[in-house]
Amino acid sequence: MPANTRQIRRRIRSVKSTAQITKAMEMVAASKMRRAQSMVLASRPYSEKMDELLGHLAAAVGGFEAPHPLLQRREPRKIGLLVITADRGLCGGLNSNTIRAAANFILDQQKPMKIVAVGKKGRDWLIRRGQNVVAEFTQMSDVPSLIDTTPMSHILIDEYVNAEIDEAYIVYSQFVSTLVQRPLIKRLLPVEPAKVSGPNTEYIYEPDVSGVLGQLLPRFVEVEVYQAILEGIASFQSAQMVAMRNATENANELIGDLTLSYNRARQASITTEISEIVSGAEALA
Amino acid sequence: MAKIRIEVITGERVVYAEDADIVVAPGVVGELGILPQHAPLLTALQPGELLVRKGNEEIAMAVSGGFMEVRPDKVIVLADTAERAEDIDLARAQAAKQRAEQRIEEQRDRVDLTRAEAALQRSVARLKVVEKRRKRQR
Numbered sequence: 001m002p003a004n005t006r007q008i009r010r011r012i013r014s015v016k017s018t019a020q021i022t023k024a025m026e027m028v029a030a031s032k033m034r035r036a037q038s039m040v041l042a043s044r045p046y047s048e049k050m051d052e053l054l055g056h057l058a059a060a061v062g063g064f065e066a067p068h069p070l071l072q073r074r075e076p077r078k079i080g081l082l083v084i085t086a087d088r089g090l091c092g093g094l095n096s097n098t099i100r101a102a103a104n105f106i107l108d109q110q111k112p113m114k115i116v117a118v119g120k121k122g123r124d125w126l127i128r129r130g131q132n133v134v135a136e137f138t139q140m141s142d143v144p145s146l147i148d149t150t151p152m153s154h155i156l157i158d159e160y161v162n163a164e165i166d167e168a169y170i171v172y173s174q175f176v177s178t179l180v181q182r183p184l185i186k187r188l189l190p191v192e193p194a195k196v197s198g199p200n201t202e203y204i205y206e207p208d209v210s211g212v213l214g215q216l217l218p219r220f221v222e223v224e225v226y227q228a229i230l231e232g233i234a235s236f237q238s239a240q241m242v243a244m245r246n247a248t249e250n251a252n253e254l255i256g257d258l259t260l261s262y263n264r265a266r267q268a269s270i271t272t273e274i275s276e277i278v279s280g281a282e283a284l285a
Numbered sequence: 286m287a288k289i290r291i292e293v294i295t296g297e298r299v300v301y302a303e304d305a306d307i308v309v310a311p312g313v314v315g316e317l318g319i320l321p322q323h324a325p326l327l328t329a330l331q332p333g334e335l336l337v338r339k340g341n342e343e344i345a346m347a348v349s350g351g352f353m354e355v356r357p358d359k360v361i362v363l364a365d366t367a368e369r370a371e372d373i374d375l376a377r378a379q380a381a382k383q384r385a386e387q388r389i390e391e392q393r394d395r396v397d398l399t400r401a402e403a404a405l406q407r408s409v410a411r412l413k414v415v416e417k418r419r420k421r422q423r
Contacts, residue, residue, distance in 0.1 A: 043297060049361055053361075057327070203326055204326040212328065
């Protein structure tokens with residue numbers, strides 16, 4: 001058989017094995033995605049209640065000048081930024097979208113930054129660009145608990161309390177649906193309590209307002225970060241599943257095309273062979 | 286008798302949400318028993334046992350700190366962690382207690398000490414809940 005058909009056959013074999021790999025990755029991502037999505041949903045009630053509680057509390061302490069360091073506003077001169085990306089790629093434009101949002105933010109601010117990077121992709125990019133990365137967290141579990149994420153929030157809280165930074169923001173990919181993930185920038189510090197509507201309930205506080213507030217505020221920040229991490233994981237698994245599904249589909253299409261040209265080439269070579277034999281026989285006759 | 290809605294929520298999931306007769310919680314300034322129509326209250330919690338009574342049924346949970354918001358018809362517990370008594374891993378809690386005690390004895394520096402003490406409190410709370418449940422079953 002001529003070289004051409006052999007080449008095509010080799011090509012088909014290689015595309016087939018690629019399709020097998022992407023199919024497997026798609027299935028792994030799909031099962032992880034389901035778990036990640038349910039974790040995001042399960043963690044929402046807590047942060048909603050927390051929001052509500054903080055709103056009540058803030059209304060109650062509204063009269064105070066500076067009720068707690070984490071509520072204190074300062075002229076923003078130095079800024080802390082928590083960038084949450086995935087450790088791995090092969091997930092379409094997810095990481096680059098998040099990184100682009102972070103980069104635009106850094107450009108817009110034009111202020112000294114202290115950056116905490118979560119995830120290899122974001123960290124590598126930031127370091128390559130010579131940004132001031134003060135801490136990094138990689139190799140995160142797919143199913144983190146709140147305790148796994150507290151070190152990230154505490155770096156920012158400590159820096160804020162020590163006036164090393166005057167504001168803190170968080171950049172992550174918000175999980176909207178399996179097909180839609182949106183990069184989001186949110187201010188973390190100073191904490192801005194939600195406005196409460198309706199009549200204000202008078203609470204009894206134990207031990208007292210500032211005591212409760214002092215415990216609630218850091219926890220509030222921790223939960224915001226935890227939520228963002230979960231959203232990031234759910235986004236990554238969804239984006240990877242979709243990207244791998246597309247890759248598998250493309251590979252299968254390519255296999256179809258290649259099979260067609262393989263058959264054509266094979267047929268052409270057979271036809272040539274037959275006509276050679278026929279003309280050879282005619283010459284003898 | 287009037288009922289009170291109790292919701293126990295952690296950062297990871299909703300642990301418990303039902304109507305009950307009374308809730309006993311470990312507040313930072315002491316145990317609190319909450320009956321329906323309680324005045325609005327907001328308190329921090331310390332590691333300990335959270336008890337919910339509902340008819341003849343008694344549900345024990347170990348919480349390791351958090352917050353509790355009480356409204357006349359509703360109690361919301363935002364716990365750092367919360368486990369039903371039957372979900373607690375006894376061996377793990379005991380191991381954690383030993384580890385914490387050992388660390389307190391070594392007393393390296395202030396930060397470690399506070400952390401170890403907090404860990405000790407948590408594990409003691411878990412063990413207490415488990416032991417109480419065992420006694421009741423016998």
